[in-house]
Amino acid sequence: MGLMNKIAETQVWKSIFRHGYPSNPRNRALAALSNVFLHLHPVKAKKSGIRLSFTWCMGGITFFLFLLETLTGVLLMFYYRPTIEYAYNDVIALREHVPMGIMRELHRWGAHMMVLAVWLHMMRVFLTGSYKPPREFNWNIGVILLLLTLLLSFTGYLLPWDQLAIWAITVGSNMARAHPFIGHEGPGASLLAIGDVSLVTPASDIRFGLLAGRFVGAGALLRFYVLHCVALPLAAGLLMAIHFWRVRKDGGISGPM
Amino acid sequence: MELFKSIVNWCSQPAIYISLCTVGFVLLISRYRVLSRPSVLWGLAVGIALFFIVGAQDEDFLKIITKGDNMPIVIMIFAILATLGMALRQAAVNDMRLERGLPPTEAEDRGKVLVWPDLVYSEFICTILLSALFIAWSVAVEAPMEEPASGTRAPNPAKAPWYFLGLQEMLVYFDPWLAGVVFPGLIVVGLMVIPYIDTNPKGNGYYTLKERKFAISMFLFGFLVLWVALVILGTFLRGPNWNFFAPFDYWDPHKIEPLVNINLSELVWVKWIGTKLPDNILIREAPGIVIILAYFAITPALLAMKGMKRFYEEMGFARYSILVMLLLCMAALPIKMLLRWFINLKYLVAIPEWFFNI
Numbered sequence: 279m280g281l282m283n284k285i286a287e288t289q290v291w292k293s294i295f296r297h298g299y300p301s302n303p304r305n306r307a308l309a310a311l312s313n314v315f316l317h318l319h320p321v322k323a324k325k326s327g328i329r330l331s332f333t334w335c336m337g338g339i340t341f342f343l344f345l346l347e348t349l350t351g352v353l354l355m356f357y358y359r360p361t362i363e364y365a366y367n368d369v370i371a372l373r374e375h376v377p378m379g380i381m382r383e384l385h386r387w388g389a390h391m392m393v394l395a396v397w398l399h400m401m402r403v404f405l406t407g408s409y410k411p412p413r414e415f416n417w418n419i420g421v422i423l424l425l426l427t428l429l430l431s432f433t434g435y436l437l438p439w440d441q442l443a444i445w446a447i448t449v450g451s452n453m454a455r456a457h458p459f460i461g462h463e464g465p466g467a468s469l470l471a472i473g474d475v476s477l478v479t480p481a482s483d484i485r486f487g488l489l490a491g492r493f494v495g496a497g498a499l500l501r502f503y504v505l506h507c508v509a510l511p512l513a514a515g516l517l518m519a520i521h522f523w524r525v526r527k528d529g530g531i532s533g534p535m
Numbered sequence: 536m537e538l539f540k541s542i543v544n545w546c547s548q549p550a551i552y553i554s555l556c557t558v559g560f561v562l563l564i565s566r567y568r569v570l571s572r573p574s575v576l577w578g579l580a581v582g583i584a585l586f587f588i589v590g591a592q593d594e595d596f597l598k599i600i601t602k603g604d605n606m607p608i609v610i611m612i613f614a615i616l617a618t619l620g621m622a623l624r625q626a627a628v629n630d631m632r633l634e635r636g637l638p639p640t641e642a643e644d645r646g647k648v649l650v651w652p653d654l655v656y657s658e659f660i661c662t663i664l665l666s667a668l669f670i671a672w673s674v675a676v677e678a679p680m681e682e683p684a685s686g687t688r689a690p691n692p693a694k695a696p697w698y699f700l701g702l703q704e705m706l707v708y709f710d711p712w713l714a715g716v717v718f719p720g721l722i723v724v725g726l727m728v729i730p731y732i733d734t735n736p737k738g739n740g741y742y743t744l745k746e747r748k749f750a751i752s753m754f755l756f757g758f759l760v761l762w763v764a765l766v767i768l769g770t771f772l773r774g775p776n777w778n779f780f781a782p783f784d785y786w787d788p789h790k791i792e793p794l795v796n797i798n799l800s801e802l803v804w805v806k807w808i809g810t811k812l813p814d815n816i817l818i819r820e821a822p823g824i825v826i827i828l829a830y831f832a833i834t835p836a837l838l839a840m841k842g843m844k845r846f847y848e849e850m851g852f853a854r855y856s857i858l859v860m861l862l863l864c865m866a867a868l869p870i871k872m873l874l875r876w877f878i879n880l881k882y883l884v885a886i887p888e889w890f891f892n893i
Contacts, residue, residue: 300651309651319650326641328654331625332742334618335661342665366683373680383673390607391669393698397758398618404729404754405622407738407747414730421726428698435696442604444684445693449703453715456890464712465891493686532740534642 318522320530327531332406336399340427341518343392347430348511350385358437360503362496365439389431396427408532416524419517426514433506436499447502448494454485461485540593543586544781547772549707550876556764557869563623563759564752567744568630571623580616593783599771603679604697608770615763625742639741691775691788700769701762707777708871710882710892718864722757725861729754732854757865796881799823816886823884827893835859 285291286299297308310316326332357376358368372379400420403409409417436447459466460483467478480492490497525531546555563570570576587609590596600609629639648654695703705714737746744751772779774786797806803822804812813819838859839847847855874880884893 303649306649306651310649310655316651316655319654321650322647323650323654325644325646325648328648328657330657331621332641334621335657336618338658338661339665342662346666346669362684369680373677380670380673383676383678384669386603386678387607387669387672387676390604390697391610394607394611394614398614400726401618401758402622405626405751406740406742408740409730410733410736410739411730417730418727421723424726425723431698432696438680439684441681441684441688441690442679444686445690446696448689449693449695450699453702453711456711457716458712461712461716463890464716465889468889494684495686533645534639534741535739 318526320526323530324533326533333531334398334402336395336402340392340395340399343388343395344514344518346388347385347392350381350388351507351511353381354385355507360437360500362439362499365437365499369438369440385434389434393427393431396424400424406532413524413528413532416521416528419521419524423514423517423521426510426517430506430510430514433502433510436494436502437506439499444494447498451485451488451494451498454488455480455483457484536589536592539589540783543590544783547781549768549772549779550872552768552772553760553764553869553872556760560756560760564744564748564755567623568627571620571627573624576616576620576624579620580613583612583616590782595785596782599782603676605770606676608697608767611763612767615759619759622742623744626744629741629743630745633743633745639743641741692773692777694769694773697766697770700773701765703777704765704769704773705868708868708875710890712890713893718868721861721864725865728857728861732850732858734850734854753862753865761865761868796875796879798882798885799826799880800885802878802880816888820884820886823882823893826883831860831863834863 282299286295295309296312297305300306300309307321310319310321354372357372359365369382372382403417403420432447432450436443455461455463457464459470460478461467462478462480462483462485464478464483467483468476470477480486486492488498488501489495490501546552587600591600599605625640629641632639694700702714702719705718708714709718733750735747735750737743771782774780774784775788775790776792778790778792780786780790799822800812800819804810804819817824835856839855843855843859846858850858871880871883874883882892884891886892
């Protein structure tokens with residue numbers, strides 16, 4: 279450890295880490311406390327809580343996949359233009375022109391597995407009763423994060439602009455036209471009218487708002503792109519910060535009282 | 536082989552398949568101590584793997600399971616088997632301990648460890664393993680890419696992304712305003728209210744089934760049977776025109792399905808009473824409307840007096856009402872399925888004039 283100790287005493291090291299090399303309890307505690315990323319964790323955790331058989335690491339895997347999606351997603355954004363002229367060809371070019379190009383594969387398989395990891399994480403939290411007091415609110419944050427994960431995956435599904443994409447989104451967004459009151463084929467929509475003029479039409483209902491048009495077209499592509507790359511990740515990032523912070527504040531990973 | 540195929544094909548008809556899933560679920564809850572034995576779990580895993588390997592000899596089956604976006608579902612089947620198996624194993628061990636007056640195993644190692652290095656270390660290993668796994672997967676399998684989008688040439692079948700196929704399968708039984716809007720909304724609301732209506736203080740922070748049998752049964756029935764099983768059904772067993780195709784069937788786009796479904800109003804007025812349908816919409820649909828209102832108004836009261844009396848007393852009026860309403864909505868799907876399978880019922884209330892069909 280001679281060399282390590284020497285490095286740990288340099289001005290550069292000390293300016294970055296406010297503690298020595300973490301090989302004793304004090305420095306190990308400080309390592310977690312004084313690092314903005316590590317202090318998502320508490321300094322100490324229950325032995326029973328960090329067993330792999332207890333958590334299956336599913337929450338951690340979900341977070342890992344979110345980071346993987348962010349990283350590969352940013353790289354993909356360099357090559358991709360969200361217009362119907364370019365979108366499809368850009369994705370094809372990604373396959374044909376980029377040597378060893380696996381970013382899209384990583385992004386897609388990661389996205390599928392993230393949905394699965396969120397489900398399994400929720401199942402674990404349910405089966406261990408970890409939503410019970412004092413963690414009720416954090417369970418709610420988690421439900422919203424589940425929703426955001428599904429929406430992230432759903433909006434991303436459109437971007438390759440192939441047959442698979444456009445028709446999956448068509449099938450999905452067709453549901454919106456049956457939304458009670460605010461979808462033009464939903465029950466109660468005909469009640470929203472002034473005299474003979476209907477307020478909820480194919481060109482003014484919730485589906486139109488979602489797709490920026492009557493069909494899945496250029497407007498929908500841009501809208502889904504912005505949601506997928508900016509709005510939803512920001513929302514998910516914010517809620518994740520709250521989620522992790524609350525895990526800590528509510529007593530760490532759950533365990534028997 | 537032919538016998539195997541015809542048995543599998545027969546078992547996977549929607550009515551049989553969902554019934555088998557339900558039977559399996561009941562077994563899971565009532566026999567979890569036996570089913571969660573490692574030998575049984577391994578047996579199941581090998582059995583399912585063998586099924587896929589043997590099945591893959593068939594061209595039509597192979598085509599479906601190796602489609603890029605269907606792979607997550609094959610992975611999901613094994614992942615759920617592994618995680619649920621682990622959970623029930625620990626629940627079985629804990630329940631035996633609790634019966635003997637011992638604390639759950641989670642309480643045994645009550646000690647705390649420093650996050651650095653004990654937790655950070657395993658997170659690091661996990662990150663490396665996962666990275667390697669995803670890189671290998673991505674090198675091995677290309678992400679699906681079909682022909683350029685065309686708004687006029689609809690593929691048949693047109694399917695939503697795989698995780699929504701349970702909802703798309705629900706469209707067989709309910710109209711989009713219910714299957715696509717109201718029920719998904721209720722799933723989210725239902726999940727969110729769970730911590731506030733589950734007043735059972737036991738089972739907080741450890742695996743158990745015995746101490747929370749009702750809560751866990753309801754959750755797992757919703758997740759495993761009404762969600763996961765329907766996702767599998769929607770992905771593997773629904774082909775062109777959303778018709779049913781058994782695993783070893785060719786997806787024939789010209790398959791003809793007789794349309795024999797009938798509305799409750801037609802059943803009551805035309806078939807039973809023997810008149811023509813009344814002109815007034817509300818009178819025409821009165822039978823269905825009465826049934827639905829009774830379902831939501833009278834059942835909770837009946838259950839509060841008998842069957843769920845203990846819940847009502849322990850939870851109070853507000854919590855009890857929310858719980859029962861959500862359960863009734865959840866039960867609506869299996870009920871509608873049974874009505875469809877046994878009396879070919881299309882809608883209980885059919886008012887297409889107002890887009891209001893139930």
